[in-house]
Amino acid sequence: MSEVKNLELYIHIPFCVKKCNYCDFLSFAASDEDKDRYIAALSEEILKAGEIYSGCNIKTIFIGGGTPSILMPEQFRKICEALRSAFDLSGLKGKEKGFFRKKEVPPSIEFSVECNPGTLSVDKLEMMSAMGVNRLSIGLQSAADNELKELGRIHTFQEFVDTFVLARSKGFKNINVDLMQAVPLQTLQSWRKTMAEVVALKPEHISAYSLIIEEGTPFYDRMHGEFPLALPDEDEERAIYHATREFLEPVGYKRYEISNYALPGKECRHNTGYWKRENYLGLGLGASSMVDNVRWKNTSDMNEYINGERTRQEEERLSRADRMAEFMFLGLRMTEGISKEKFFETFGQDYDFTYGLTTAKLIDDGLMKLTISDSGDSFVSLTEKGIDVSNIVLAEFLPE
C-alpha cells in the first residue's frame, strides 16, 4: 500500500476515428473487438493500481487520448466502474446511485474527458454525466472548415457547435475548447474569427497551442516534399500568437499558463497539478506516471498491454538536480510563476542561493519579474517578453 497522500489519475484511450495529419500522439483506429479487449485490460490495470493506491486522496481524473468519446456508453461505464472499485471517489458527484452527493456540494474531484466533435451523442453524454464527469475538453482547433480539412480533422465547425450545444443541454458547465495556432491556410483574420466564434459560445476554458510539425506525420512528409504546406510566414505567425492574448484577456479569459486561458476559477486543476509537480498515475497504453519522484511509463505495444505485460518501463528516480529543474521549468509555465518560499519548503535550499544569479540576469533582460503576493510570498515569473521566448528562458534552468 502506497503512503502517497494526493494523486491525480490519467487514463489513456488510444482510439481515434482516423489519424489527423499533424498528430504524433499514441492513437489509432481500431475495431470494436479491439476496443473491448483494451477496456478489459485497462480495467484490470485500474483494479491492480487500486491495490496499491486505494488509500490516496484522488484530486483529479483525466480520461484523454486519442478520442475517449469514441467509446460506447457501456465501455465508458466499465472504466468508471473499475475506477469506483479501485479508488475512493466519494468526492465525485454523479447522477447514478452511489455517486450522488448533495447538489450544493461542489465536486471535490475534477473529472475531465477529452471529446471530439462527430463522436459524441446524447447517450454518451448522459452516461458521462451519470458517472460523475464534470468537465469536457472538446478538440476544435479551428473554426474555418478549409483549415480543419487541411488538418485532417473529421468534423466541420458546425459539427463542433452542435456537439458543444448538446453538451451544454446535458448539463456540462465546465467545457474547454482546444484551438491551434499557426496551422496551414490560417491568417491573422481567420484566427481572430476562430476566437470570436468560440468566445461567442462562452466556454469556461480555452487552450491555444501552436502547431509543431513532428517527424513521422503526414505534415512532416509534406514539409519536405514537392507540395509544401501553406503555413503562415514568420511575421504572421507572431501576429497570430500575440493576437490570442490580446483577444481573449479583454473578454474575461485570463492566461494562467503559456498556452491556457480560463474564466476565473475555471483553470484546469489536472494540468495545473502537472505544472506543480503533483503525483500522477497514468493508466492505459503508453501512459506516463510520476509518483514520489519516480517516473515510469507503460508499454506502447497494444498486444503487450492487452496480454498484461505492462511493466514499468524507462523507470527513473529523479535526482535532486532534476527535481529542481522540473520545479522551475514547469512552474514558470504558469503565469503566477514560482514561489521562493515554496522552493525552500520543497528543497530546503534558498532560492536566491540556487538561482539568484540566473534570475537577476533574466530580470535585467526584461524576461522575468519578481512580485510579492498579498500573503507576503515572493514569486518569480516570466514577463510577456519572457513568455515570447519561453523556450530560451526555461532552458536557463536545465541542469548543466
Ligand code: SF4
Ligand atoms: S483526434 Fe487528436 S489524438 Fe486523434 S488523431 Fe487527431 S489529433 Fe491525434
